[in-house]
Amino acid sequence: MEAEQGELSGKIKLLPIQQWFLNSHYRHKAHFNQSVMLALPHNTALDTLERALAQLHQQHDMLRAQFSKTETWQSQYQSVAACPTPKLIHLDTSGLDEQQTALALTKIHARFELGSGALWQPVLLSNDTPLTRLVLIVHHLVIDGVSWRILVEDLSRLLQGDTLSDKTSSYRQWSDVVALHPFEQQIPYWQNVLSTQQNVPYGKSQQRLTHQFDTQLTEQLLRLAPAGFNTEINDLLMSAFTRAWCNTFATNYCHLTLEGHGREHLSDHIDTSRTLGWFTSMFPVALKNDTDLSTLIIQSKETLRAIPDKGLGFSELVRRGEFSFSQLPKVSFNYLGQLDSNNDAQDQGIRMLNAHSGDASSRDNQDEMALIVNAEVRQMKLQVSIASQLDETQTTAFIEQFDAALRAVVSHSITAANPQGIKTLSDIEIGELVNEADAPIEWFFFPPGGGGAESYLQSIAPKISAPCYCFNNIYAAQEKPKDSLAYDYYQFQTLALQYAIHLKKLKPSGPYRIFGWSFGATLALEVAKLLQNEGDTVEHLVFVDPCFDYAAMHDEVFALHPEFSHLEPDRINYHYQNDPAFSSTAKVTLFSAGCAVEVAQSDSLELQLSSHIINRYLDKNQNLIEEAMQPSQVQVFTMKGSHNSWVKTPEDLIKMSEIMNTL
Structure with missing residues (x-):
């Protein structure tokens, strides 16, 4: 494995997802973050926490990345001396309710500058309870879903007195590998996916809605249903999404923009398993509806499995001028997985809390999307967040169709699992x-x-x-x-x-x-x-x-x-x-x-x-x-x-x- 050890400095080739964001229409690019609220182990000492945060800042070079624009956007690593560990903010929440706490955190979210200082900020919340809460706010340019797992795991190790392992390959090394990979052979595949795309009219004021499924359905989805067709959770969610979309708009295909974690195997010499950064890939997919549930699920599963390099190539081909991100469907879906523990008891490790940690993105940052759907499991309940610029009647109809479709898909999959599932x-x-x-x-x-x-x-x-x-x-x-x-x-x-x-x-x-x-x-x-x-x-x-x-x-x-x-x-x-x-x-x-x-x-x-x-x-x-x-x-x-x-x-x-x- 090739890995850059020590404190990194110098230029970093932007990945396509970063280029897309930096060249986007978002009005407040510096306020486009991700955040988590963590419950720290009982009696965590302040100096222990501050030392752990400093070690994270030194270990993960992307936490010291900065972005600037002359003719084009550029990125580079900064040294610890030039970009010190951000000072831990102490926020007294004893007189604040949850909404007021979120508002105070939103103001902290808005403080970043892309070309100056660190693009992450730890905030320690204090009140009259024994629970010690830490909010980590990180600009999306330097973190993604996989990175959060790495960051929280490393913080937990450090708070328990353990040391961190050597670094894996750097974000810079990965970007160089992606830029050299021969994705051109995928051009006909992506042309074919895009060729039948039909977008629906949209442009209404954006509605933000949440739809929640009960614990019983969620447990069935996570634990029982995958055995029916040897599926991943996402396959079943995508099957339900396809049926809901096609039933709502009376069409045979559902054209979606999907996101992948972007860390696919391209080289035996590169390992990004412990590397922070925004690796996400975006790509189009066309899923076909079917009245037969078995066929719907199998077609969705096989279509998703057949995507070359799990979609990584499309974004890079955009960078090479073969496609444009504007060609992506205006409907997106993203399953974020299980984001917290169902155990509310204090234990020796870090726990993720299901609490509002402020507006991660400026409300002036509007997406040019007809429908954005994010699904996640918190406290063993599937929660679906929806941002829609469709007609209100269409949005309501889609949510109702999705609810019915997911229940049908889960029930059918459980039935298919007995006495044994179907291989594909x-x-x-x-x-x-x-x-x-x-x-x-x-x-x-x-x-x-x-x-x-x-x-x-x-x-x-x-x-x-x-x-x-x-x-x-x-x-x-x-x-x-x-x-x-x-x-x-x-x-x-x-x-x-x-x-x-x-x-x-x-x-x-x-x-x-x-x-x-x-x-x-x-x-x-x-x-x-x-x-x-x-x-x-x-x-x-x-x-x-x-x-x-x-x-x-x-x-x-x-x-x-x-x-x-x-x-x-x-x-x-x-x-x-x-x-x-x-x-x-x-x-x-x-x-x-x-x-x-x-x-x-x-x-x-x-x-x-x-x-x-x-x-x-x-x-x-x-x-x-x-x-x-x-x-x-x-x-x-x-x-x-x-x-x-x-x-x-x-x-x-x-x-x-x-x-x-x-x-």
């Missing part, structure tokens, strides 16, 4: 890139029913002359007991939704070339439908011995072999709904099996049944493709091998690769 594609290794090159991915391979990416890695994929991406099989990885939601939910159409999201991350726009074998052929067809319906071009579809109209073949085998009649059909294939009216503009290449799969008496009855069904396609025209789609043109090749053996038949692999390399 991001829960496994999504796939593997073959023939990696600077060129874009040309082929996407979808897995057969009994395997994943490994089915292609040592066979056809290496013989293709262009980059290929081989997907793994989430359906095979998911256990599906009959009493589980996964048993009923997973169909080719619902699987395709997930694969399409990750395919669009890898290649945001067409033309697309898609390959599928057996189960993978049906999955590939459903993905192609989604892409075509969204306006993308699917150039080529390659099917290897597909099992179209599987139910008809299954019933034929049952009629010929009554010994299998007690076996249940392969659910996903048997219940697949063919759509013979689907007209594809893609060129279709079909490779049909050249011989039968051997049926051995030693095989299980289930395997024998499957082999008999597969062999029924040998005398079916073009594997019954016209029962599944209306292709614009089809070329058919008969392989030497069977449905199963072609993948190990050199003659078939050579022929297939030669054809695909000339398409």
Whole structure:
């Protein structure tokens, strides 16, 4: 790890979030802070506290950062001598109520100057109670949510007599790494996200509202609901937000500006785990609504997982002139997490108090946003703060819709968790890139029913002359007991939704070339439908011995072999709904099996049944493709091998690769 130790000085390259703020329209940039109120350990000595504050000031160099503007804004570290530890302010609150205390703290919030002195201020509150309260006020330019955890933890260590560890990589080192990282490859992805954005009219006087959920719902959200779809809390909140927004404004997509913590892994040599600063990234996201709650939650989760580098690249691409922060959606959501302890008893450590510590930002600093929603958990109650410039009726309707949507999402997730939850594609290794090159991915391979990416890695994929991406099989990885939601939910159409999201991350726009074998052929067809319906071009579809109209073949085998009649059909294939009216503009290449799969008496009855069904396609025209789609043109090749053996038949692999390399 590379880390600058000692007292730092000199210039710091601004991160994009700092540039955005400093170049913003905010009238009082010096009054744009964050603050916390802390209950200190009992009997904390004043000199111990002052020494701890001085050590924090020396350890965390960003607390000594200053900002100035000549032609452009600049930042630099100051020495402790040039920027001394701010003097602890003693505020007597014995004659003040909570509102008066907040007003006194607001005046302290307004004292900072960006180019002079420290941009943080400790305030010790005193009254006639034994509780010792400390307010830390820090300008947002030098702190963020993750930084608060670091700062409070370090203060706690120092008050307990411990020493601080060596510094991790500096904010300056991180900024340099971000500035050099090759984010340009993400440009098509972000262009695609922004392309369908539709903003709603706004501009009313800003309303500030708070909506609170009870302890029961909050505990269910935090402790029970995530198991349903293996989600994070934010995934569920975003699902509810999407449904609420789309229901309120009668639209299919919710376009949001999200914030990330911005500390993604870009270099093995950089570690910012104990570094203070404003690292936040801002980026756009488009989430699709769905009437089915499972689909809504899974789509939201997979869309959020598919964001490259968790959104870090967009802000840096703004700095490089590829995008503008003005392109971001005018609706934002931010989940801040659990911000306090539910234990009110005094203990040996520092506790965060749920009390107003003054106006962190000047009321003249107005956001150019239609709707800002911040959610946090305090005292085991989910609190949602809303700043809206929408019409009052729309704001009220949205809050009501969000309340109902979150309750529905939580309830459905808890149900999905029993007896076990649903895995989604991001829960496994999504796939593997073959023939990696600077060129874009040309082929996407979808897995057969009994395997994943490994089915292609040592066979056809290496013989293709262009980059290929081989997907793994989430359906095979998911256990599906009959009493589980996964048993009923997973169909080719619902699987395709997930694969399409990750395919669009890898290649945001067409033309697309898609390959599928057996189960993978049906999955590939459903993905192609989604892409075509969204306006993308699917150039080529390659099917290897597909099992179209599987139910008809299954019933034929049952009629010929009554010994299998007690076996249940392969659910996903048997219940697949063919759509013979689907007209594809893609060129279709079909490779049909050249011989039968051997049926051995030693095989299980289930395997024998499957082999008999597969062999029924040998005398079916073009594997019954016209029962599944209306292709614009089809070329058919008969392989030497069977449905199963072609993948190990050199003659078939050579022929297939030669054809695909000339398409």
